[in-house]
Amino acid sequence: MDGNINASDIDNKIGQDRPANFSPGAKNILVVGSDSRAGANAKYGKDLETMQSDTLMVLHVAANREWGAVVSLPRDSWVQIAACDRGDGTTSEPHRFKINEAFAIGGTKGDVGGAAACTIKTIEQNTGLRIDHFLSVDFQGFKGMVDAVDGIEVCPEHAIHDKKAHLDVEAGCQTVKGEQALGYVRTRYSVGDGSDIGRIGRQQEFMRALAAKAQEKLTSPAALYDVLDSATKSVTTDPALAGIEPLVDLASSVKDIPEDRLMFLTVPNYPRELDVPTDKANVSWQYPQAQDLFTALAKDExxxxxxxxxVAPVPARSIKVQALNGTGTTGAAANAAEHLRAAGHTVVGTGNAPEASETTTVTYPPGLEQQARAVAVRLRNSVTPQVDPNATAGVVTQTIGTDYSGLRG
Incomplete structure (x- = not known):
C-alpha cells in the first residue's frame, strides 16, 4: 500500500513566514476534497480547465487524543489569497477572492502538492493556525472508503434528483454507497436553498456518520485494510503522512476519540452581500467568532x-473605524485605512495620534465591545481592545504602532 500513495513535498512552496506551533502534540490536517477530472474522474465532466477544491476541512486532533474537531471552510469564503508559486515559473499576486481559488492557482500545472501548498499558505495567513499535514482525496477515493464500511445511512426529507451530482434518491432513510454516496455529499443546487452552506451541513452529517461507522469497523483488521486500500489509491499527502504507518496512527487517533467529543463545525460566517450588496454568491467570515475558533485550535483548547x-453577526461594513498614525512615519494611517476597507469596514477618517506608540491599539466607546473585538482580532499582532469613555460615539479607533504588520483575512 505504501506504493499506492502519492506524496508531494510542499514545505519549500509554503515559505518560511508561517504561524508558530503553539501545541506541538496536536495535529492540524488540511483535508481537501478534490474534484479533479483526471483519469477515472473524467466521467464527472471535462469542462474544468483548472484543479478545484470541492471541499475544504481542517481536522484538529488534540494532543491528548481525547477530543477532535472537523472545521469546514466554505468554498465561497471571501478571503485574502496568498501570493503563490503557480508551478510554471511565475508567482501570483496576493488578492481577494473566494478561498477555493488558492487550490486552482497552486495547481496551475496539475500538481496537487502545489495546489495544497497555496491553500495552506492562504489558510495560515488568514487564520494564524499552522497546518501540519495535508490530505487530498478525489472522487474515487471517497467512494471507495464509503464502500469499505458498507455504506452510510442518510435520511433526506425530500427526494433528490440531481443530474450534475449523478444522484437519484427518494425521501426517507436509506443506505448509500459508491456513486450515490458521492452524489449525496456533492449535490448543491437541487436541495434546500442551493447554497454551499447547506451542502456543508449535509457533508458534516455524512462525515459524522462515516466517522461513527469507521470507529466500529476499524477494530477489524480486514475492514481497516479495505479502508486503507481504497484511500491510498486516490490520496495525495505530504511526505510525513505518506505511508501506512502514519496513516494507521492517524486513523487510530481519531478512532479513540469519543463520538460526543468529535465536533463538526463551520467557520462562523454571514452573506457577503451584507458588506457588498451586489455580491449574492459569497460569504464573509464572522469576526471575532471566526478568529476565536482558530485561536482555540492553535492553542489546542x-x-x-x-x-x-x-451571537448575531456584526457585518464588517457596519463597523465604523478611524485609523490614527502613532508611528511618526508619513502614510501609515492611510495604509492601515486601505487594509480596513479591504476587510469590509467603513473607514470614517484618518489622522495622527496624540503621541507616538510602539504598540498598535484598538479603543472604543462603551457599547461597541463586539465591534472593537472584530477589528482587534484581525490584526496579525492581535491585541485586546480597551474601552475609552471619551471616544467618539459609534466609532472604533485603531492607532497604528511601529509593530503594525497588517490584517488577517
Whole structure:
C-alpha cells in the first residue's frame, strides 16, 4: 500500500513566514476534497480547465487524543489569497477572492502538492493556525472508503434528483454507497436553498456518520485494510503522512476519540452581500467568532460551539473605524485605512495620534465591545481592545504602532 500513495513535498512552496506551533502534540490536517477530472474522474465532466477544491476541512486532533474537531471552510469564503508559486515559473499576486481559488492557482500545472501548498499558505495567513499535514482525496477515493464500511445511512426529507451530482434518491432513510454516496455529499443546487452552506451541513452529517461507522469497523483488521486500500489509491499527502504507518496512527487517533467529543463545525460566517450588496454568491467570515475558533485550535483548547453561534453577526461594513498614525512615519494611517476597507469596514477618517506608540491599539466607546473585538482580532499582532469613555460615539479607533504588520483575512 505504501506504493499506492502519492506524496508531494510542499514545505519549500509554503515559505518560511508561517504561524508558530503553539501545541506541538496536536495535529492540524488540511483535508481537501478534490474534484479533479483526471483519469477515472473524467466521467464527472471535462469542462474544468483548472484543479478545484470541492471541499475544504481542517481536522484538529488534540494532543491528548481525547477530543477532535472537523472545521469546514466554505468554498465561497471571501478571503485574502496568498501570493503563490503557480508551478510554471511565475508567482501570483496576493488578492481577494473566494478561498477555493488558492487550490486552482497552486495547481496551475496539475500538481496537487502545489495546489495544497497555496491553500495552506492562504489558510495560515488568514487564520494564524499552522497546518501540519495535508490530505487530498478525489472522487474515487471517497467512494471507495464509503464502500469499505458498507455504506452510510442518510435520511433526506425530500427526494433528490440531481443530474450534475449523478444522484437519484427518494425521501426517507436509506443506505448509500459508491456513486450515490458521492452524489449525496456533492449535490448543491437541487436541495434546500442551493447554497454551499447547506451542502456543508449535509457533508458534516455524512462525515459524522462515516466517522461513527469507521470507529466500529476499524477494530477489524480486514475492514481497516479495505479502508486503507481504497484511500491510498486516490490520496495525495505530504511526505510525513505518506505511508501506512502514519496513516494507521492517524486513523487510530481519531478512532479513540469519543463520538460526543468529535465536533463538526463551520467557520462562523454571514452573506457577503451584507458588506457588498451586489455580491449574492459569497460569504464573509464572522469576526471575532471566526478568529476565536482558530485561536482555540492553535492553542489546542476544546471549543465551546455555543459561544461561536449564539451571537448575531456584526457585518464588517457596519463597523465604523478611524485609523490614527502613532508611528511618526508619513502614510501609515492611510495604509492601515486601505487594509480596513479591504476587510469590509467603513473607514470614517484618518489622522495622527496624540503621541507616538510602539504598540498598535484598538479603543472604543462603551457599547461597541463586539465591534472593537472584530477589528482587534484581525490584526496579525492581535491585541485586546480597551474601552475609552471619551471616544467618539459609534466609532472604533485603531492607532497604528511601529509593530503594525497588517490584517488577517
Amino acid at each position: 476544546e471549543i465551546d460551539e455555543a459561544e461561536l453561534t449564539t
